[in-house]
Amino acid sequence: MKRESFNSGWLFYHGGGTALERTIKGAQPPIPVTLPHDAMIGQTRNAQTPTGNASGYYPAETVHYTKEFEWNGDSGAAYLEFEGVYYNAAVYLNGRLAAQHPNGYTAFTVDITPFLHPGKNTVKVLVRNGVPSSRWYTGTGIYRNVWLLRAGGVHIAPNGVKITVAEADEKAAALLIQTTLINRTAKPQTLRLRHRIDGAEISAPVTLMAGETKTVSLRFTLEHPKLWSTDEPNLYDCETVLEGLDSEHTLFGIRTLSLDAARGLRVNGESVKLRGGCIHQDHGIVGGIEHRALTFRRIRKLKEEGYNAVRCAHFPTSRTVLEACDELGMLVMLELCDAWTTPKVDFDYSTYFLSHWKEDATAMVELAVHHPSVILYSIGNEICEVSDPHEAQYGRQICDHIRALDPTRYLTNCVNPVLSLMERIPELAVKAGADINSILNGNAEELAKLMASREIGEPLEEAFSYLDVAGYNYATFRYEADAAQYPHRVMLGAECYPGALYENWRLCEKLPQLIGDFGWAAWDYLGEAGVGQHRYGEAVAYDLYGAYPWRTANCGDFDLIGDRRPVSYWRQIVWGQRKEPYIAVQDPAHYGEKQSPTRWGWSDALRSWNYRDYTGKPVVVEVYSDADEVELLVNSRSVGKQKTERCKALFDTVYEPGELTAINIRDGKSAEQDRLTTASDNVHIEQTDLGNGIVELSVLDETGVLNPEAVLTVSAETNGARTMLGFGSADPKSEENYFDKTIKTYHGRALIVTRGDGELTIEVQ
Numbered sequence: 001m002k003r004e005s006f007n008s009g010w011l012f013y014h015g016g017g018t019a020l021e022r023t024i025k026g027a028q029p030p031i032p033v034t035l036p037h038d039a040m041i042g043q044t045r046n047a048q049t050p051t052g053n054a055s056g057y058y059p060a061e062t063v064h065y066t067k068e069f070e071w072n073g074d075s076g077a078a079y080l081e082f083e084g085v086y087y088n089a090a091v092y093l094n095g096r097l098a099a100q101h102p103n104g105y106t107a108f109t110v111d112i113t114p115f116l117h118p119g120k121n122t123v124k125v126l127v128r129n130g131v132p133s134s135r136w137y138t139g140t141g142i143y144r145n146v147w148l149l150r151a152g153g154v155h156i157a158p159n160g161v162k163i164t165v166a167e168a169d170e171k172a173a174a175l176l177i178q179t180t181l182i183n184r185t186a187k188p189q190t191l192r193l194r195h196r197i198d199g200a201e202i203s204a205p206v207t208l209m210a211g212e213t214k215t216v217s218l219r220f221t222l223e224h225p226k227l228w229s230t231d232e233p234n235l236y237d238c239e240t241v242l243e244g245l246d247s248e249h250t251l252f253g254i255r256t257l258s259l260d261a262a263r264g265l266r267v268n269g270e271s272v273k274l275r276g277g278c279i280h281q282d283h284g285i286v287g288g289i290e291h292r293a294l295t296f297r298r299i300r301k302l303k304e305e306g307y308n309a310v311r312c313a314h315f316p317t318s319r320t321v322l323e324a325c326d327e328l329g330m331l332v333m334l335e336l337c338d339a340w341t342t343p344k345v346d347f348d349y350s351t352y353f354l355s356h357w358k359e360d361a362t363a364m365v366e367l368a369v370h371h372p373s374v375i376l377y378s379i380g381n382e383i384c385e386v387s388d389p390h391e392a393q394y395g396r397q398i399c400d401h402i403r404a405l406d407p408t409r410y411l412t413n414c415v416n417p418v419l420s421l422m423e424r425i426p427e428l429a430v431k432a433g434a435d436i437n438s439i440l441n442g443n444a445e446e447l448a449k450l451m452a453s454r455e456i457g458e459p460l461e462e463a464f465s466y467l468d469v470a471g472y473n474y475a476t477f478r479y480e481a482d483a484a485q486y487p488h489r490v491m492l493g494a495e496c497y498p499g500a501l502y503e504n505w506r507l508c509e510k511l512p513q514l515i516g517d518f519g520w521a522a523w524d525y526l527g528e529a530g531v532g533q534h535r536y537g538e539a540v541a542y543d544l545y546g547a548y549p550w551r552t553a554n555c556g557d558f559d560l561i562g563d564r565r566p567v568s569y570w571r572q573i574v575w576g577q578r579k580e581p582y583i584a585v586q587d588p589a590h591y592g593e594k595q596s597p598t599r600w601g602w603s604d605a606l607r608s609w610n611y612r613d614y615t616g617k618p619v620v621v622e623v624y625s626d627a628d629e630v631e632l633l634v635n636s637r638s639v640g641k642q643k644t645e646r647c648k649a650l651f652d653t654v655y656e657p658g659e660l661t662a663i664n665i666r667d668g669k670s671a672e673q674d675r676l677t678t679a680s681d682n683v684h685i686e687q688t689d690l691g692n693g694i695v696e697l698s699v700l701d702e703t704g705v706l707n708p709e710a711v712l713t714v715s716a717e718t719n720g721a722r723t724m725l726g727f728g729s730a731d732p733k734s735e736e737n738y739f740d741k742t743i744k745t746y747h748g749r750a751l752i753v754t755r756g757d758g759e760l761t762i763e764v765q
Helices: 021-024 292-305 319-328 354-369 392-405 422-432 436-440 444-451 454-465 477-483 498-510 566-574
Strands: 002-007 008-016 032-035 064-069 077-081 090-095 097-102 108-111 117-130 145-149 156-169 171-184 189-197 199-208 213-223 235-242 246-252 259-261 265-266 274-279 309-311 331-335 376-382 409-416 469-473 491-496 514-519 580-586 617-626 627-634 638-645 648-654 658-665 669-677 682-693 694-701 713-718 723-728 742-744 749-755 759-765
Touching: 032 213, 077 090, 117 171, 117 436, 145 156, 156 235, 156 246, 171 189, 171 199, 171 235, 189 213, 265 376, 265 514, 274 292, 274 331, 292 566, 292 682, 292 694, 309 444, 309 454, 309 514, 319 354, 319 566, 331 354, 354 376, 354 392, 376 392, 376 469, 376 491, 392 409, 392 454, 409 454, 409 491, 422 436, 436 444, 444 454, 454 477, 454 580, 469 477, 477 491, 477 498, 491 498, 498 514, 498 566, 498 742, 566 580, 566 617, 580 658, 580 669, 627 648, 627 759, 638 648, 682 759, 694 759, 713 723
Parallel strands: 274 309, 274 514, 309 331, 331 376, 376 409, 409 469, 469 491, 491 514
Antiparallel strands: 002 145, 008 032, 008 064, 064 117, 077 108, 077 145, 090 097, 090 117, 156 171, 171 213, 189 199, 189 235, 235 246, 259 265, 580 617, 617 648, 627 638, 627 658, 658 669, 682 694, 694 749, 713 742, 713 759, 723 749
């Protein structure tokens, strides 16, 4: 089958383009676009938009796309493959409805053969983004790749090759290769089907009757396979040839999984604890646009920090993400949805869960089938109704369906016990002997008593009984309780507060059945604006989000443009992946004030020793370290030594420009060190071209030291075929648009993402 990019030559329109709409509003002028395209990121934000903080105050809308293309009128077949359209897509060919696809995250293929005619043809894609449709930034439009698939009368079906690893070790791998073949001709065909892998080959004759679609299974033994793992992400290419007519290449990996409460998770027989993080789909300044280079950059950076797993929350991710995880060696949890029958916002997945969950679960499994990185399927996130005996049956049906399609991976559900039992909490607290009033007033001991009680565990027993792994969101108190009450249960911290990692990871090391921890979040994202914001003074109860102009969640280990935040170094140290200490400095403007970050936030500490307006004034220095004790020096003078608590030591000192030095003290002797120096005011913009249209901008002094204090106004222009996809910083509250040509740096950094060939000119104003 010939696979052609179908991304260029599209026209974009606001609105649905109906005759009635054109009569009332007039015809909308077309805007030429190249896919992938996100219509939402190009909108001006509005404090009054109905989507509010969920979308970062970007408005949602109905839009449509059109494209003309030629068809030669032969007797073959043609398909359009959409990797993702958000959402409620309707595809029309020459004015006739060819397909509808509500889900905004799953790929779908449209057989357009019956709608084609010789010569010029027109495809229209209508996109209707409900308001609101999600709790986070979704983007709007055809935001992933589109492909035109051309085939002859007899061909391999789109995505028609499925390779399953039946068993494997270092000596041999037993593979089951299933190939779906289509005969659109009016006569029987007998052809030879071949599979070639790493120099070995298997073949067999296949007879297809007229008009028949058939799946052919062949068993293939690969000797001495190179197994896939996070340390050695080996991949194989399977060439499938339908003799003389069609061929396909399928990239796959070979690895084994095993799971039990005594030994936890094992990959290829080796025990693995999941150092995990949750990620959303957007790429910050380019919005929801799927961008291959940005995707690989993200996974590479996460792995360099120490992550070995990502949870793609709260929906099936893209093919590109899985390809990056396969090639770079990152384990993956795929997730089906954020809601079943109970809505969280008015037009979310609950509006079509009952009619479409089976189709969407199938699409998720088909996406994962050849990707060795995928080890877990999550059937939902914080589903409110899982404790209800009637509603819990949906979970059983989903699990049964997925297991029938793919028995090789494990199933979990990301359950928040408080949310799933919200209406029963007062009753359960009384039964558990916990004081509900104390809990509501923030008494951690009473909350721990309730959360660890059988009264919380028992209503969830059925929901966990049909899973392989009990996934817990924000439920640290359940881990040891489950280990005692349910000794055969395997558990996972599916979503956890960043600051809770220290306790969670100690429990992961202690309990074999607790297989890992996924922090929220590994990378900052658009929407859920301000959920990780930093505040001072007494925290306001349940004040989770930020008012306009907040735009990002502000809770990632990496910020919106991919720079590491201090919390990421603390996490790396807690995991045992870093021995050197790390210095960060609290904002001296708020010295003495109580720090009140949200539960998804961190302190206001920044990797900076540039606070000239505060020379001679007090400042707090944070040092992250796994040593028992740390010494801090200011310009070679010792400030003193501090014992670490939860891998952190705090030093109260006075700011003076120069150099900070943190020294680990191990067994009474100086060990690893970290240094932080003041940058001068003689700064310039340093451009780092990462290729593929990505350019990082840094504000450096003459010695190459980053100056986060300096704020520069930078302009960027493109010419020729090069266009700007996004230009901006990680500022979570900036009112700049990412399509503006002039922006200000934030913490000494900015990012430019472009598409196509041509020049990029950058100037400092």
